[in-house]
Amino acid sequence: MTDSARAARPTRRRENQGPEDRDNIMTGLLEGKVAIVTGGASGIGLATVERFVAEGAKVAIADIQDEFGGSIVDRLGDSVLYVHTDVTDESAIEALVAATVERFGKLDVMFNNAGAGGDRSPMLEIGSAGFDRTIALLTGSVLLGHKYAAREFVKQGTGGSIISTASAAALQGDGRAPDTRSPSTQWSESSARRSRSSHRSVSDRTRSHPGSS
Numbered sequence: 778m779t780d781s782a783r784a785a786r787p788t789r790r791r792e793n794q795g796p797e798d799r800d801n802i803m804t805g806l807l808e809g810k811v812a813i814v815t816g817g818a819s820g821i822g823l824a825t826v827e828r829f830v831a832e833g834a835k836v837a838i839a840d841i842q843d844e845f846g847g848s849i850v851d852r853l854g855d856s857v858l859y860v861h862t863d864v865t866d867e868s869a870i871e872a873l874v875a876a877t878v879e880r881f882g883k884l885d886v887m888f889n890n891a892g893a894g895g896d897r898s899p900m901l902e903i904g905s906a907g908f909d910r911t912i913a914l915l916t917g918s919v920l921l922g923h924k925y926a927a928r929e930f931v932k933q934g935t936g937g938s939i940i941s942t943a944s945a946a947a948l949q950g951d952g953r954a955p956d957t958r959s960p961s962t963q964w965s966e967s968s969a970r971r972s973r974s975s976h977r978s979v980s981d982r983t984r985s986h987p988g989s990s
């Protein structure tokens with residue numbers, strides 16, 4: 778191709794030119810969608826809430842940090858709802874999905890993201906209470922998020938997406954217990970295969986492994 782032909786050729790501008798531009802762009806990618814983000818009051822969850830809202834979604838923030846949750850609602854307005862939710866409590870997750878549907882009319886996306894380090898005692902010292910607490914937070918909550926979101930998707934007949942934050946620690950293990958052995962990653966990935974085959978419209982993926990480099 779000659780230089781003049783190349784110059785005359787229409788160029789398709791990509792909207793996402795680079796990381797700085799991408800951060801500032803509102804593409805409306807999630808226009809009309811309704812999402813739940815657990816652990817949405819800080820860190821990865823909060824960044825997700827902000828981006829989802831910028832992309833046009835309505836978002837329910839589920840967390841136990843009520844003060845932060847309230848200040849996010851003050852800042853982002855009617856596009857967000859804060860629901861105090863301890864994700865280790867099954868009835869709280871069920872109520873969260875119900876409150877989201879009541880406020881925004883439906884559910885399209887569930888992001889199981891809430892979590893914390895858990896009991897990091899060495900294997901020779903850990904007690905069962907610390908183990909149970911950690912597994913409830915890092916694995917049980919992911920199961921509950923899947924259960925009540927998928928129920929809603931099936932009820933709606935619309936399908937939906939389930940995303941779960943995992944950890945690089947689940948892939949490598951480092952001698953601490955039980956968070957490095959938390960099966961949330963493996964559970965989520967095998968569940969994804971099962972739920973895709975039983976409910977073809979439910980898309981379920983573990984998307985991120987924070988802590989990996």
Ligand SMILES: NC(=O)c1ccc[n+]([C@@H]2O[C@H](COP(=O)([O-])OP(=O)(O)OC[C@H]3O[C@@H](n4cnc5c(N)ncnc54)[C@H](O)[C@@H]3O)[C@@H](O)[C@H]2O)c1
Nearest residue numbers: 816818819820821840841863864890891892893944987988
């Ligand atoms: N940042 C990392 O390097 C890293 C590494 C591995 C895994 N993770 C995982 O990524 C997720 C997000 O982490 P982050 O770095 O944004 O941390 P963060 O502490 O900023 O955010 C976690 C959020 O989860 C909330 N939360 C904790 N326990 C909860 C409960 N029982 N019910 C409801 N909400 C609860 C916290 O209040 C907080 O708002 C977590 O699941 C974390 O375990 C993060």
